[in-house]
Amino acid sequence: MHLDPRSLIAMAGFMSAMMAVVLLFMRRNYPANIHGLDYWAAGPVLWLVSTVLFSARGELPDFLTMVVANEALLLGAIVYYLGSRRFLGHGGGWALWGSVAAASALVFTWLTYFAPNYALRVAIFTVLMAALYCAHLRFLYRRGDKGFPMRLVQVVLALHILVLMARFASVIWGNAGSDLMEPSLYQTIYVGAYVLTVLMLSIGAILMATDRVRNELEYLANHDSLTQALNRRAVMQLCQEELERARRHGGGPSILMLDLDHFKRVNDTLGHQHGDAVLAHFAACARSALRREDRLGRYGGEEFLVLLPHTDARAADHVAQRIHTLLQAGHLLDCQLSIGLTSWRGPVDTLEAMLGRADAALYQAKDQGRNQTCAV
Ligand SMILES: Nc1nc2c(ncn2[C@@H]2O[C@H](COP(=O)(O)OP(=O)(O)OP(=O)(O)O)[C@@H](O)[C@H]2O)c(=O)[nH]1
Incomplete structure (x- = not known):
């Protein structure tokens, strides 16, 4: 043919x-x-x-x-x-x-x-x-x-x-x-x-x-264009998916709520642009403290959220301490932050409840003098 x-x-x-x-x-x-x-x-x-x-x-x-x-x-x-x-x-x-x-x-x-x-x-x-x-x-x-x-x-x-x-x-x-x-x-x-x-x-x-x-x-x-962290919608969706996965297979996540300390003062004294650079530097430091499967999201303003899949409170506290340490390394853009930590409490736990606890833990950290992590 x-x-x-x-x-x-x-x-x-x-x-x-x-x-x-x-x-x-x-x-x-x-x-x-x-x-x-x-x-x-x-x-x-x-x-x-x-x-x-x-x-x-x-x-x-x-x-x-x-x-x-x-x-x-x-x-x-x-x-x-x-x-x-x-x-x-x-x-x-x-x-x-x-x-x-x-x-x-x-x-x-x-x-x-x-x-x-x-x-x-x-x-x-x-x-x-x-x-x-x-x-x-x-x-x-x-x-x-x-x-x-x-x-x-x-x-x-x-x-x-x-x-x-x-x-x-x-x-x-x-x-x-x-x-x-x-x-x-x-x-x-x-x-x-x-x-x-x-x-x-x-x-x-x-x-x-x-x-x-x-x-x-x-x-x-x-993603958030300034920090390259996930935006709020994306990180919330991943949290929800992780909780559903945990309900089926066990091994739930921990969540860290992070808030930079006295950030308004940074903006007011050094300018908004410097504030932006601090946020980007913070996000890079936080990312370098995380494992590949962990997720950093910008929750709003100078408040961030870290999702640590399959992680108990002890391991999550190690991650939080690593972030504190990395942000005190003497870099020009270093800042301090408070962290609220909470871990999954079993199949009845919900994302709303976890976020509420992480928020309460964060305010406890602020109340106790900032630059620290509290767990609830
Ligand atoms: N430069 C910059 N500033 C931001 C951005 N988003 C939020 N902020 C500022 O972050 C500041 C947050 O201030 P507050 O909520 O008073 O918190 P804070 O000064 O960090 O005080 P504490 O959280 O109590 O330690 C405000 O001044 C916001 O304008 C941003 O994308 N860039």
Whole structure:
């Protein structure tokens, strides 16, 4: 079974055009801190150029339909890889892959005009594309996350590497044919895989960027921008979920209610900006005293709440003392604070009751002279 390569290439062109429009739109409208979108958008544009040139074989000079078309295809894959690098916070890549593209242009020109050899051209192009996809795959595997979009792109790259290896093998066995437009099973598989790869890589880029924006929006919706602590709604929700978990499985949490001492005085004497810096410093210190599963939330103003899952009163008191100690290390922004501590009292306990007790313990700490922890 084989399909007409020219129709398949036209399909790849159509898909590249659609994907280029979507990615260019995203590049224009997505936040500037999502890097790599411009490179990802350039990929399908170059692939579109390559498909138009490939389709014009016989009507335009060979230099355009062979050399430039192959270069546009290769460059599209290069800028797509560089887009992934930028998306994940890595620059570079131009020196190596730009040189590869330039050298390959010379070689393809030579093999088109001076020593025409279709099979050798295919072999070299296939090896270059496979090497580029391997570098891309290795980079995403080592630097990327384990989310679906990143995995999708990795699978697409891996599958295309297999197709390229099969194509290379077909050249070695003398089955490369004599022209890209020759209808054969090998050409159908190769060009068909190319169509799918163009589509799936572009979709992968769209999904990766959208996933990043969704994560950032979720972060903004759940965190306080000054201290990066969870906001009140988010930390309350986590407390509620933790209590439900404890009701089912036991091992309830402790809660710390923290309030900076005489913070109004800090603002009044040193200024509101200094007060803000103290709050951010406090939050960083508190976070460094916590385990990974503990949560710091801003309850309101200079009042914070710490959720310590699966923690009894003794262990919670250790955490509270660590926070006191860390905030007295002699830093310019150090401050003092009072802490109210309470622990889960079994399945009948509720979040409202725990917050009430933590609040009462906090006021006891304030009453007893501040800069201390009281437990109720
Ligand atoms: N700089 C800054 N100040 C804030 C922020 N949120 C609340 N505050 C201030 O925190 C201060 C809290 O004052 P009070 O409630 O009187 O408490 P306090 O001075 O810490 O006194 P005690 O809690 O009794 O030790 C107020 O002056 C608020 O304006 C903030 O985001 N930034």
